Amino acid sequence: MDSDTTDRDTTAGFSSTPATSTLQLFDHPYNTTILNERAVEIPVVMAWLYRGDPLGDVLEVGNVLQHYGDVLDVPTRRIVDRYETGPHVENLDVFDITGRYDTIITISTVEHVGWDPPEPRTPGRSVEAIEHLASLLTPTGRMLVTVPTGWNQPLDDWLADRPAAAAVTFRRDGDGWVLTDDLTFLPYGATTRWAESVFIGEFRS
Numbered sequence: 654m655d656s657d658t659t660d661r662d663t664t665a666g667f668s669s670t671p672a673t674s675t676l677q678l679f680d681h682p683y684n685t686t687i688l689n690e691r692a693v694e695i696p697v698v699m700a701w702l703y704r705g706d707p708l709g710d711v712l713e714v715g716n717v718l719q720h721y722g723d724v725l726d727v728p729t730r731r732i733v734d735r736y737e738t739g740p741h742v743e744n745l746d747v748f749d750i751t752g753r754y755d756t757i758i759t760i761s762t763v764e765h766v767g768w769d770p771p772e773p774r775t776p777g778r779s780v781e782a783i784e785h786l787a788s789l790l791t792p793t794g795r796m797l798v799t800v801p802t803g804w805n806q807p808l809d810d811w812l813a814d815r816p817a818a819a820a821v822t823f824r825r826d827g828d829g830w831v832l833t834d835d836l837t838f839l840p841y842g843a844t845t846r847w848a849e850s851v852f853i854g855e856f857r858s
Contacts, residue, residue: 676700678829683720689847691717693823693830694760694799697853699725701797702758709755709794714786715762716742728756747782754789757796764805776807783816783856790858797855801848803841809852813838817854824850 679695680687686695698718702708703726711730716737718727732742733750747766763786767778787796802809802822812820813836822837823830825844830851839849 676832679721681721681724686721688845690761690799690801690851693851694853695721695725697823698758698760698797698799701855702728702756706795707755709791710753711756711758712750712752712754712786712789714747714750714757714759717760717762718758730756730758734762748785750786750789752789753791753794755791755794757786757790757794759786759796760799761801763798764800764808768805768808779805779808780811787856787858790856792858794858795855796857797853800852800854801841802838802850802852803843803848809838812836812852812854816856818857820852820854822850822852 676693676696678687678692680692684691686692695718708728711728713730713732714734716732716734716739718725719732719739719742721727731752731754732739733745733747734742735744735746738744747763763779763782765779766772766782767775772778783798790796798817800808800812815836820836822833824833824837824839833850836852837850838852841848843849
């Protein structure tokens with residue numbers, strides 16, 4: 654039986670995460686946030702970032718959090734996005750990112766690598782992107798990856814084999830989201846224009 658997000662810890666499933674406040678879905682005028690997977694991704698990511706561990710040098714792959722900086726306490730970080738432009742955003746391919754980072758976050762981004770135009774479709778390229786980013790972590794580093802399921806099936810299949818150190822999924826439930834008891838990968842866009850379930854996983858060096 655799935656549990657309502659109002660009753661479960663925002664970071665349930667991450668064994669090293671201390672208890673935090675229960676999940677409140679995130680709403681913001683940008684990009685109809687409350688209607689899509691950002692409503693659950695953003696609060697989980699923010700709880701994970703500030704769970705008590707030092708952040709150190711932070712990398713964000715995919716320019717997401719900047720859009721909500723007017724209401725979120727977003728950490729200082731390097732932002733890389735291949736296509737989107739914006740203040741302090743570096744336009745680089747994920748495989749051209751170098752350096753060492755204590756904290757990496759990538760929100761609804763890796764599923765597009767090697768899958769969506771203008772790139773040629775290359776199954777497995779998204780997995781290689783995650784592995785490349787993980788290789789940039791310091792010895793005690795950690796990375797949080799969120800993926801809307803059903804968009805990139807080869808990536809879903811890989812994530813279902815539990816390569817992450819810890820992982821959870823959320824699925825739609827009416828106008829809200831619930832944390833699933835088992836990893837759940839639903840088809841994209843079955844009842845709305847957006848994801849029906851979201852994978853959130855922590856990877857470590």
